[in-house]
Amino acid sequence: EIMATGKVEMRYGQLQMISPEVEIVARQNGLHSGRIVPIYPATEGLSSRLLRYAVFTALKACGAELEEIIPADIRERQKLLPRAVAIREMHFPTSWDQVQKARRSLAFEELLLLQLGLLYGREEGDGISHHPDGELVARFLAQLPFALTGAQRKALAEIARDMEDNRPMNRLLQGDVGSGKTVVAAYALVKAVENGYQGVVMVPTEILAEQHYLSLCRLLKPIGIEVALLTGSMTGKVKEGVRERIEGGEAHVVVGTHAVIQEGVGFANLGVVIIDEQHRFGVSQRSSLLKKGETCDLLVMTATPIPRTLALVFYSDLDITVLDELPPGRKPVQTYWVSEKTANRVYAFLRREIREGRQAYIVCPLVEESDKLQVQAATELAAYLQEVVFPDLKLGLLHGRLPLDEKEKVMEEFRGGGIDILVATTVIEVGVDVPNASVMVIENAERFGLAQLHQLRGRVGRGEYQSYCILLGSPSTEEGRQRLKVMTQVTDGFRLAEIDLKMRGPGEFFGTRQSGFPEFKVANLADDIALVPQARREALHILNRDPHLTDPAHSGLRHSLVRRFGQNWWERKA
Numbered sequence: 001e002i003m004a005t006g007k008v009e010m011r012y013g014q015l016q017m018i019s020p021e022v023e024i025v026a027r028q029n030g031l032h033s034g035r036i037v038p039i040y041p042a043t044e045g046l047s048s049r050l051l052r053y054a055v056f057t058a059l060k061a062c063g064a065e066l067e068e069i070i071p072a073d074i075r076e077r078q079k080l081l082p083r084a085v086a087i088r089e090m091h092f093p094t095s096w097d098q099v100q101k102a103r104r105s106l107a108f109e110e111l112l113l114l115q116l117g118l119l120y121g122r123e124e125g126d127g128i129s130h131h132p133d134g135e136l137v138a139r140f141l142a143q144l145p146f147a148l149t150g151a152q153r154k155a156l157a158e159i160a161r162d163m164e165d166n167r168p169m170n171r172l173l174q175g176d177v178g179s180g181k182t183v184v185a186a187y188a189l190v191k192a193v194e195n196g197y198q199g200v201v202m203v204p205t206e207i208l209a210e211q212h213y214l215s216l217c218r219l220l221k222p223i224g225i226e227v228a229l230l231t232g233s234m235t236g237k238v239k240e241g242v243r244e245r246i247e248g249g250e251a252h253v254v255v256g257t258h259a260v261i262q263e264g265v266g267f268a269n270l271g272v273v274i275i276d277e278q279h280r281f282g283v284s285q286r287s288s289l290l291k292k293g294e295t296c297d298l299l300v301m302t303a304t305p306i307p308r309t310l311a312l313v314f315y316s317d318l319d320i321t322v323l324d325e326l327p328p329g330r331k332p333v334q335t336y337w338v339s340e341k342t343a344n345r346v347y348a349f350l351r352r353e354i355r356e357g358r359q360a361y362i363v364c365p366l367v368e369e370s371d372k373l374q375v376q377a378a379t380e381l382a383a384y385l386q387e388v389v390f391p392d393l394k395l396g397l398l399h400g401r402l403p404l405d406e407k408e409k410v411m412e413e414f415r416g417g418g419i420d421i422l423v424a425t426t427v428i429e430v431g432v433d434v435p436n437a438s439v440m441v442i443e444n445a446e447r448f449g450l451a452q453l454h455q456l457r458g459r460v461g462r463g464e465y466q467s468y469c470i471l472l473g474s475p476s477t478e479e480g481r482q483r484l485k486v487m488t489q490v491t492d493g494f495r496l497a498e499i500d501l502k503m504r505g506p507g508e509f510f511g512t513r514q515s516g517f518p519e520f521k522v523a524n525l526a527d528d529i530a531l532v533p534q535a536r537r538e539a540l541h542i543l544n545r546d547p548h549l550t551d552p553a554h555s556g557l558r559h560s561l562v563r564r565f566g567q568n569w570w571e572r573k574a
Contacts (some may be wrong), residue, residue, distance in 0.1 A: 037095045055091050061332045069556035074538050080105040107523035108531050115539035117565050118317040127168035127295040128271050136194040137221045151325035155184045158321050163191055170296035172315045174305055175323030176493035177458025181301050185274050186219045188299050193225055193252045197271025200254045207400045207427050213255040230256035272297045304451045305497040309529050312372040316536050333461040333490045337471040337484040346470050347389050360421045365444035374425050375399045382423040398424040435463030445471035446480040451498040453487050
């Protein structure tokens with residue numbers, strides 16, 4: 001007997017199969033038929049059949065030698081298959097029930113390793129115990145030009161409690177755009193400086209570093225705190241000067257990109273580390289920065305809210321503070337999606353708002369992978385708008401390639417009301433706060449993701465006036481249309497984050513290329529979220545008994561962590 005496998009079609013009145021795979025049926029199940037057969041993605045010259053045979057041969061030759069990673073007591077508690085059995089059953093299952101058990105076992109292994117990676121080396125004692133708030137903190141709070149919200153006051157109390165305790169702070173600060181995360185982070189920096197320590201803020205891009213630097217200068221310089229900026233693109237001489245100020249302790253607060261974790265950067269007395277995570281730094285970069293000081297306090301901030309499920313997985317080593325309250329008197333921003341064909345009507349609306357004394361932003365299209373092209377697009381758009389559409393108004397231009405002093409000059413003029421319309425790239429995503437700006441127009445809005453659109457929208461609605469966000473765009477895909485529609489319906493960043501996760505999936509949400517976290521091969525957060533607390537409990541149980549994983553029963557875990565996060569990470573944490 002033979003077994004034929006392929007696509008069956010009706011042709012000329014009878015069933016036919018074009019180029020089927022054929023296998024002689026033996027008494028036992030064959031490799032390619034008569035069983036649950038794995039289908040592998042084929043490519044030219046490498047068929048699914050050939051891959052199936054190669055995997056089968058490899059498992060037969062080496063399957064018994066696969067290293068067991070999870071200790072036997074955990075496998076028994078969690079009802080997991082031995083690793084070799086799980087891998088064999090994933091490829092060549094004996095039943096559908098075994099497929100599910102194998103998938104669950106391997107998913108649990110991945111989640112356990114991630115939790116161990118996050119929790120391993122976490123400091124639990126002998127941290128810096130700061131004094132209660134003194135005169136410097138009082139001066140900082142007194143000079144703020146606004147009253148803190150209840151959520152901000154609660155966040156300050158949580159951070160104060162952490163920093164005054166002898167265990168190092170490990171906290172995630174979550175909040176919607178406009179909820180006042182910068183002030184909360186600045187409080188932690190002031191508290192550290194008041195106690196004789198330095199603070200560092202690490203952000204993923206130079207543009208963000210500059211924005212945070214300017215924001216912190218405005219908040220901290222009036223009370224005598226020196227802020228320094230350190231980025232990779234600085235000239236060697238400038239960099240050297242900044243490094244000397246950091247090492248000598250003259251710079252109380254340092255803002256920078258990954259340049260702050262490089263070998264040549266040393267701190268006089270680092271006490272608090274703030275990471276503006278934006279899903280771009282992984283566990284290894286985090287630990288590199290923490291090692292610059294002795295048992296530093298850690299505060300991680302996110303630009304937009306992270307869905308609860310992802311926070312559970314990727315930030316389970318951190319206590320979570322949520323800023324879920326906007327300053328009083330703010331009205332929700334009204335968002336509209338219109339076609340580019342109606343741009344003239346939109347510009348007429350802008351003109352009416354400016355006549356009322358308001359100001360506006362126009363964000364030029366995102367040009368993927370090319371900062372240079374984006375700058376060019378912004379420059380051309382600003383010239384067109386100034387010459388053709390708004391010749392009687394004052395327009396300003398802001399983009400990432402402007403020197404820092406020029407950026408600050410443009411922003412100061414806009415803040416002071418000297419510029420009516422600011423044409424900008426996404427450089428205005430963070431740290432720009434002009435209460436009089438009431439309109440945000442985003443050109444080619446379909447090119448932006450939900451989180452970025454929400455970040456940009458957060459630049460308006462910061463004063464007492466009704467504000468508007470107008471999305472100009474004609475998406476060619478259903479997903480693009482859905483994204484812009486959602487923006488017009490939802491203003492809450494936490495709800496938007498959950499919708500974004502559903503629309504894109506966890507890998508896309510974090511941006512796998514830049515997430516800093518290892519990708520899952522088997523685990524799926526949509527299906528396996530219930531395994532996360534179990535994996536965390538087991539990870540804590542392991543590390544409580546064996547903090548450095550020296551027990552022979554944990555050698556498989558140790559080897560896997562080194563493979564996953566790198567030998568350098570392991571040595572820094574050990």
